[in-house]
Amino acid sequence: MVHSMTGYGKAVVELPHKKLTIEIRSLNSKQFDLFTRIPMIYREKEIGLRNDLSKKLERGKIDLSFTVEHISKDVSASIDHTLLKQYHQEIKALAQEMYLEEPKDWFQTLLRMPDVMKQDIEELDDEEWALIEKTIEKAVNELIGFRVQEGEMLKNLLVEKTANIRQLLQDVESYEGERIEKVKSRIYDGLATLENKEYDTNRFEQEMIYYIEKLDVNEEKSRLTHHLDYFIETLNDQKSQGKKLGFIAQEMGREINTLGSKSNHSDIQRIVVQMKDELEQIKEQILNIL
Structure with missing residues (x-):
């Protein structure tokens, strides 16, 4: 909860x-x-x-x-007459010595002096x-x-934000095949511009596979999905766990950042920016959770 x-x-x-x-x-x-x-x-x-x-x-x-x-109506406070008179004499003498006018609000000034007002000490019952x-x-x-009550509203908002990230993650899939094909096409086009250059086709295919594997984001997608599931599971826990939710959100951010750096595709990068925006809103709300 x-x-x-x-x-x-x-x-x-x-x-x-x-x-x-x-x-x-x-x-x-x-x-x-x-x-x-x-x-x-x-x-x-x-x-x-x-x-x-x-x-x-x-x-x-x-x-x-x-x-x-x-x-x-009983007032347990009293005025220390002797102390008030002493203050009055001292201030009056000091005013004469410094050639200052006596203040017009003598009484209010004297009442504010330390310990003039005495109050009986109450005992705790x-x-x-x-x-x-x-x-x-x-x-x-x-x-x-x-x-x-406030927590329930926060939970609903966080569920909505995680659902948005999950949907954006699914949107990435529609560009993945196109992304790989564009990478292949760009490399083949580059080779075609080279004149009288021979190369080992098998070696080239191996290097191509290695390069494309480095662009593969399936691991990041899988881990991000796991973090989203764990986030919702923690939200539904009987005990409020704001700190734990904050740690999970940090892990989500790492996967989203890696996804963006490996995407090599403008549309996927746009989706990653949207994911970051949703995650930033999640982090802001987590600060308010116990």
Whole structure:
């Protein structure tokens, strides 16, 4: 089953004094990269959370954020009056010493100074965290569902692209006989232009066979067909295997390149260019697969 690395999940939990919104986003990445924006009170749980998410999501650039909305009217913050007055005296004295005008928005400036606003330190409650864990799990499951949905669309596109390459490979066959005959004709025409030149006919036929064998593309066609079959087989695997699909696509590219270099025929080379275009689109989409 193909899973996309792109996904989004969101879940909300209402606690006694606050509402917590958990959002998780995922983009493609070669490994598991987790970025968190969570309140300080929950930081002690981050390592366990990271381990759990790495097992469930495997790969991707993951962005996890907690948004807290306090719904209680009780405010647990206070102003340090003594520190605020000290800041005021220091700034006022410095302004006089430097012959500067005192700022008009004294109060807002002072409130932004370090440690003027004090907030009571919350303690993490185990029951609260248990509810948050369930909410995270809900958001993660929503993201995974998104990945599955996106993965199905990616799979359909990749099946279509591999079918296009398979059809183009069949189109090559219609030019193969013509290609060999053109090569033979060109060589015989070249010999005909030589005057008073004798050559061993048997030796010439042997060399001709050797030369034509070097132009034979049956092996490349066979291997490419095998890679296409293996690609589809991997797409249908129960586990999403983006890296493996990438390796198979590289092997497909090698056979297509060899086919182009040995074709010695303009129409086959045109088909090879079309194959490369289809394969490039496959490689682009594989980057999004888990």
